[in-house]
Amino acid sequence: MTNENKPLSTVNKLLVTSSPHLHESLTTARVMWDVNLALVPALIMALYNFREKGAIVILMSVLGAVVAEFLIQKFLLRQPTTISDGSAILTGILLAFCVPAALPSWVAFIGGFVAIALGKQVYGGLGQNVFNPAHVARAMLLASWPVYMTTWLKPFGVAATADAMTCATPLGVLKETARNPELVSKLAESGTSIVAHTMQQLQISFNDLFLGLNFSGSLGETSKLALIIGGIYLLIRGHITWQGPTAMIATVFGGAYIFGGSMEYALFHLLSGGLIIGAIFMITDMVTSPMTGKGQLIFGFGCGAITLLIRMKGGYPEGVCYSILIMNAIVPLIDKFTVPERFGMVKTIEEVKA
Numbered sequence: 001m002t003n004e005n006k007p008l009s010t011v012n013k014l015l016v017t018s019s020p021h022l023h024e025s026l027t028t029a030r031v032m033w034d035v036n037l038a039l040v041p042a043l044i045m046a047l048y049n050f051r052e053k054g055a056i057v058i059l060m061s062v063l064g065a066v067v068a069e070f071l072i073q074k075f076l077l078r079q080p081t082t083i084s085d086g087s088a089i090l091t092g093i094l095l096a097f098c099v100p101a102a103l104p105s106w107v108a109f110i111g112g113f114v115a116i117a118l119g120k121q122v123y124g125g126l127g128q129n130v131f132n133p134a135h136v137a138r139a140m141l142l143a144s145w146p147v148y149m150t151t152w153l154k155p156f157g158v159a160a161t162a163d164a165m166t167c168a169t170p171l172g173v174l175k176e177t178a179r180n181p182e183l184v185s186k187l188a189e190s191g192t193s194i195v196a197h198t199m200q201q202l203q204i205s206f207n208d209l210f211l212g213l214n215f216s217g218s219l220g221e222t223s224k225l226a227l228i229i230g231g232i233y234l235l236i237r238g239h240i241t242w243q244g245p246t247a248m249i250a251t252v253f254g255g256a257y258i259f260g261g262s263m264e265y266a267l268f269h270l271l272s273g274g275l276i277i278g279a280i281f282m283i284t285d286m287v288t289s290p291m292t293g294k295g296q297l298i299f300g301f302g303c304g305a306i307t308l309l310i311r312m313k314g315g316y317p318e319g320v321c322y323s324i325l326i327m328n329a330i331v332p333l334i335d336k337f338t339v340p341e342r343f344g345m346v347k348t349i350e351e352v353k354a
Contacts, residue, residue, distance in 0.1 A: 028126065031286075032086035034237050038230035039093055039281070045212045045223035049155035050101035054219050060105040062092030064112025072121045087126050091115050094134035097220020097277060098321065099141065102151040102166065111137045131328045132288050135321045142321075152216040169217045170209065170272045171317040173198045195268045209271035221274040231280035240284035243296035244303075248279040251304025259312065269311065278303070278320040288328045295331075295338035302327045 046054050069088040073081045082088075092112045099108065118140070119133030120126065142149045154167045168176070177183060177194045187197050199205065208214045212223025220227075234240045252275055257266035269275070283289055283303055290299050303323045310319025 028087070029085040031239055032090050034239055035234065035281070036086055036090050036093065038233045039090075039097070039220070041226035041229045042097065042220045042223060042277070043093070045226045046097065046101075046219040049157075049212065049222055050153060050219060051156055053153060054101040056105050057099065057101055057103050057108045057219060058093060058096040060108040061096035061099075061112040062089055064109040064114075065089065065092035065095070065116045066112075068113040068116035068121070072117060073125075077121070077125075082126065085126070088116055091120065091133045094220075094281060095137050097281075098134060098138045098218050098274060099149065100151060100216075101153045101219055103141075103148055107141060107145055107148055111141045114140050127287055129287055130331075131325055132282055132285055135282065135325050138321050139325060155214065155216055155222070158214055158216075167202070167216050169317065170198060170202060170204070170215055170268070171311065173201055174268070174272075175311075175317040193262065193264060195262075195264045198268070206267060206271060209268075217272075218274060221277050224271055224276045227276045227280055234280070234284070239286075240280070241293065241296060243293045244283045244289060244300040245279040247297045247300025248283060248304040248307070249275065249300075251301050252308050255305065255308045256312075259308075269308070273311075273318045274320040275307065278307075278324060282320075282324050283327075288331060290331055290334045290338060292335070292338045292340065295334045298334050298338065299327055299331065302330075 043058070046058070050057075065088045066083055069083055070081050073079050092115070095111050095115050096108065099111065103111075115133040115137035119131060119136035120129045123129040138149075150172075152166055152169055152172075154165055158167070174194060177187075177197055183197075184194060187194060192200075202215055204215045210224050212226065215222065231240070231245065235242065249270065253266050253270045256269040257263060260266060260269070279300070283300060290296050303320075306323035306326055307319040310316055310322060316322075
């Protein structure tokens, strides 16, 4: 029976469009709020360690991000605001997790504002940005207020006097130790490694580093257990893949073992600083990471290699932020060389010979 013989109402109900013919209920808001939910364990540990000071930094960072999103979309771009999708809140939380609890509230607010304004909206909004917004803001804050960004509060439970409320981070102590040849020589003569010396100075153990107890650092980077719980949730939900995080973590761990010469040194780099939060929550950003599994492996390897290079040879104790920003810049190139062949394409004789 041809279409000409069918009733007109039946013909009009048949709509043939180009592939794909798949419907997915997943929305941007659902993904963003899922990631926010995955950060709750780390949020709880941040509040436990740094109490009201940590809470203020997180709230002001989120407020700055939300205000920037609202003002720019409402009055500059004159388009509907998208605050309800949770992306601005997520950016604010991630930025807060990358800064110290001692950061003044007004600096945290500026950071959140900059993360959205210069890290996201300047490129056209969600899905258009080239660099991770939270790390754009962190880099700006570190360049503008380096003293504020390197003042670390002692966490709750660590004894502190009225005039000694701050302390160094594990990576900071390790860096300062490695920079002192005389001290390194004395430690070698006594059979003490620089890692053991660092942990003795801070009176911490590897268990403390894993759980996030008794040492200072950025708000969200202390508890590796809390971050891993959030990462497992995102993997189960299908919002992130294993390639990028695995490549970054394995590169730092393997490189530290090779160049540091001991498992102790490798474990220290694995459990210190922002490696885990960067690997799980930063390099897995759908917008600023490669599209293919092979590309994500390359991306993760590059982030890990640059992180370790900065930690061991650079001027800063930590290199996660800058490694991710540098690798963000070459994501288009990675995508270009890792894009899969179109289905049904046949190589020419010249391509096969090449």
